[in-house]
Amino acid sequence: MNLKRVFWDYDEFQDENKLLQFLKENKHNESVYLWIMSRFLEYGRVVDTLKIFSLEEIRKNIDKLKISERSKKKRNFLLFLFIVFLFLWDDIGS
16 A cells, blocks of 8 residues: 555655554544545555545545546546446356
């Protein structure tokens, strides 16, 4: 996971174990949770973002996040493509 892209200004969060521990300790703190999600959506890679947050979590919170409109549109489009892919994959497997 490339955390330096997401947390270039927070050295302590560039360590995956420390970040996951911090998230676990602050699981019920919505402002912390949304701040970290915002950082991933704004600066992180999709593959890294999906290791931490589910598509449902992102969809549910996208309007609460403080991210640029460009990032919201990009992430919504990526979510759409991913859902279409899952739908098609399931259809092919049937």
